[in-house]
Amino acid sequence: MTGPRTRLLCLMVLSACAPAGHLATGAQAPCCGDRGLAIAYQYRVEGLEQRRFDHSEYWKALDAALVADRSGRVRVTPLGRSIEGRAINAVTTGVGPTSVLLWSQMHGDESTASMSLADLIHWFAASPDADTLRRTLERHLTITMIPMLNPDGAQRFIRHNALGVDVNRDALRLATPEGRVLKAVRDSLDADFGFNLHDQGPRSAGPDGDLVAVALLAPAADEERTWGPVRQRARQVAAVIAGALQAEIPGSIARYDDSFTPRAFGDNMQIWGTATVLIESGMLPDDPEKQELRRLNVLALLAALESIADGSFESAPGAAYDDLPLNVGLTNDLLLTGGRVVMGGGESFPVDVAVVFDDPIARTGPRYGQIGDLSGVRAVETIDVSGLFIHPDSDLLIRGEPAYLSVRRGVTSGSEQVLRVGAED
Ligand SMILES: [Zn+2]
Numbered sequence: 496m497t498g499p500r501t502r503l504l505c506l507m508v509l510s511a512c513a514p515a516g517h518l519a520t521g522a523q524a525p526c527c528g529d530r531g532l533a534i535a536y537q538y539r540v541e542g543l544e545q546r547r548f549d550h551s552e553y554w555k556a557l558d559a560a561l562v563a564d565r566s567g568r569v570r571v572t573p574l575g576r577s578i579e580g581r582a583i584n585a586v587t588t589g590v591g592p593t594s595v596l597l598w599s600q601m602h603g604d605e606s607t608a609s610m611s612l613a614d615l616i617h618w619f620a621a622s623p624d625a626d627t628l629r630r631t632l633e634r635h636l637t638i639t640m641i642p643m644l645n646p647d648g649a650q651r652f653i654r655h656n657a658l659g660v661d662v663n664r665d666a667l668r669l670a671t672p673e674g675r676v677l678k679a680v681r682d683s684l685d686a687d688f689g690f691n692l693h694d695q696g697p698r699s700a701g702p703d704g705d706l707v708a709v710a711l712l713a714p715a716a717d718e719e720r721t722w723g724p725v726r727q728r729a730r731q732v733a734a735v736i737a738g739a740l741q742a743e744i745p746g747s748i749a750r751y752d753d754s755f756t757p758r759a760f761g762d763n764m765q766i767w768g769t770a771t772v773l774i775e776s777g778m779l780p781d782d783p784e785k786q787e788l789r790r791l792n793v794l795a796l797l798a799a800l801e802s803i804a805d806g807s808f809e810s811a812p813g814a815a816y817d818d819l820p821l822n823v824g825l826t827n828d829l830l831l832t833g834g835r836v837v838m839g840g841g842e843s844f845p846v847d848v849a850v851v852f853d854d855p856i857a858r859t860g861p862r863y864g865q866i867g868d869l870s871g872v873r874a875v876e877t878i879d880v881s882g883l884f885i886h887p888d889s890d891l892l893i894r895g896e897p898a899y900l901s902v903r904r905g906v907t908s909g910s911e912q913v914l915r916v917g918a919e920d
Contacts, residue, residue, distance in 0.1 A: 530628065531739065531794030535611075538618040539790075543610045546785045546856075550581045550646035557613050557642070564620030568633070574641065575676040578657035581646035583676050586612075588619045591635040593803060596686035596769065597796070598641040598677060601662045601693075601760070603648020603655070607776040607785045608692030611792035612642040628801060635804035639684060645673050663693075664756075666763040677760060681769055688732065688803055689771035690796065691761045694785075697778040697855045697875075698825040701749050704873050706780065708744045708788060709795065710822045711736055712751035712773035716765035720753055728770035731808045732799050734815035736772065739798035741815075743791060744779070750819040751775055772799070775822075778875075783857050827864045828852045829916065830874035833881030836866075837906055839890055848885055849874060850898045850916055861898040861917045883913060 542548075542556035561569060572585045599608035619638075622629050632638065643649055647657035655661055656671055665674035681689070691714075699707040713729035715721075722730070740748050751773060756762050764771035774795060776788045802808035827849040835843035847869035853860025855875070865872060880902050888899040899917035903910045 529739075529742070529794060531797040532743070532790055534618050534622075534797065535614055535790035535793035538614050538621060540610070540613040540617050543613060544784060544786065546606050546610070547604075547652050548606065549650050550643060553609060553613070553643055553649075554582075554584075557616060560613065560617040561620050563617070566624070569616060569620045574680060575672055577645070577647045577673060578671070579647045579650075581650075583641065583644060583646065583673065585680060586616050586640045586642065587638065588616075589633040589636045589638045591633065591637055591804070593636050593688070594684045594686045595636050595638045595688045595690070595800065595803060596641075596681060596684060597638070597690040597692060598644050599692040600642065600649055601644040601673065601677070601691075603645045603650070604652045605654075605692075605694035605776075606643075606649065606652075607694050607788050608774065608792050609642045609649075610785075610789040611796065612640050612692070614789070614793050615796060616640060616642075628797070632800050632804050636800065637684075638800070639680060639686070641677065641680065644677060663760050664758040666760040667758050674760075681764065681767060686764075686769040688728070689761075689764045689769040690799070691764070691771055691773045692792070693773065693775045695751070695775035695777050695822070696824055698828065699749070699775075699777045699822050700825050700873065700875070701746070701820040702823065703746075703820075704825075704877075705746055706875060707749040707777040707822055708747035708779050709740055709791060710749045710751040710773075710775040710777060711816065711819065712753055712761070712775070713816065714759070714761035714765055714771060714773060715753050715755040716762060718755045720755060723765075725765050725768055725770045727813075728808070729765065729772050730813050730816050731811040732770065732802065733772045734811040734813055735802040735808050736774070736795045736799050737815045737819055738811070740791060740795055743794065747777075747779070748819055749777075749822040750816065751822050777822075778856060785856075825873055825875055826851070827872065827874035828855050828858065828876065829861075830869060830872065830877040831880045831885060831902065831914075832869060832877060833879050834883045834885045834902065835906075836885045836887065836892065841906060843884060843906055847872075848892070848898075848900070863892055863894050863896055863898040866892055866894065878914070880914070884910070888917075888919075 540560045570587045662673045711733045829850040832847045837843045849864030851864040886901045902914035
């Protein structure tokens with residue numbers, strides 16, 4: 496798979512030209528033609544370098560960044576508490592007539608956008624008075640951010656809350672305090688726009704097998720997936736985001752399945768009148784802590800907010816969203832094709848081997864997936880091992896069992912190793 500590797504190079508070039516903390520204060524578009532990325536680098540909140548952090552670590556990092564806010568631009572308001580009593584806070588900025596609501600980590604193990612919101616909040620608090628983009632947003636928008644809506648899930652890095660409920664399926668019953676907080680804020684603001692910020696399964700790919708870094712959705716408001724005025728606005732904001740991201744990660748943006756989900760927040764937000772865009776951070780190669788995706792979310796959200804503030808989203812071509820490929824979930828992380836598996840007696844067999852990692856982002860805990868003729872089967876990464884020999888550490892290859900193996904040039908265990916899956920004992 497060459498596509499994602501090529502894009503990674505592009506991202507590395509970007510990071511090389513925008514070192515954190517070395518930009519002129521208040522710089523406008525100093526780097527790489529994109530102000531959003533420059534802001535993401537300059538205002539990156541320290542202490543969130545790994546994608547797993549808990550509620551106290553998050554707010555400690557954010558509070559430290561908010562010390563820079565001497566002008567009172569940013570207000571932190573307690574909204575309520577989780578099942579286990581952790582505070583759920585709103586961070587508000589701007590005085591404009593258009594109300595925008597953003598929330599992250601309603602699934603506790605989906606933390607990318609919580610990092611991005613921290614960086615955005617830092618920028619709102621600490622950028623210079625003359626920053627024209629921030630002033631435009633403040634004048635036209637009132638922005639309410641709820642980072643880490645599900646702190647109990649974040650504590651354990653699990654999807655559900657402490658009751659075991661998927662908060663994103665609680666939009667109608669409102670059994671959870673987390674769901675009730677979100678609904679109450681939406682209603683009190685009568686928010687015009689919403690951003691529902693998630694991480695999707697890391698094995699998501701487009702039709703060509705390229706990894707999907709970001710998937711977007713203007714959720715349906717009914718079974719027929721009608722394009723009413725609220726959903727239409729969401730589509731055009733999604734089109735703005737797609738356009739902003741295409742410049743950075745061309746071919747790595749997809750559209751999320753738009754089947755109507757009656758109990759989900761995104762779909763009901765549309766029904767309640769809040770034009771909502773779902774942003775799902777996926778995976779980029781060699782970005783195990785999702786720091787590149789963290790920056791791309793800042794870029795995407797700034798582009799969206801600016802387009803809402805200046806009204807330019809209204810002229811965004813819906814096709815930029817409609818023409819995105821549909822997101823597809825893959826089953827396998829790694830596929831070794833064309834090689835021969837060597838069994839204990841030294842006999843070898845022409846079978847392909849798929850590997851599924853327990854943690855597909857960190858690529859740890861390899862287990863055997865499908866084995867055999869895997870022509871047409873797709874994986875996150877496919878390696879052609881034609882002419883080479885796969886030497887499993889175990890006597891048997893059993894699907895679901897740990898997959899520790901070496902790929903060697905010869906049939907003997909002493910021949911040169913060219914690839915290793917799983918650490919050696
Ligand atoms: Zn989610």
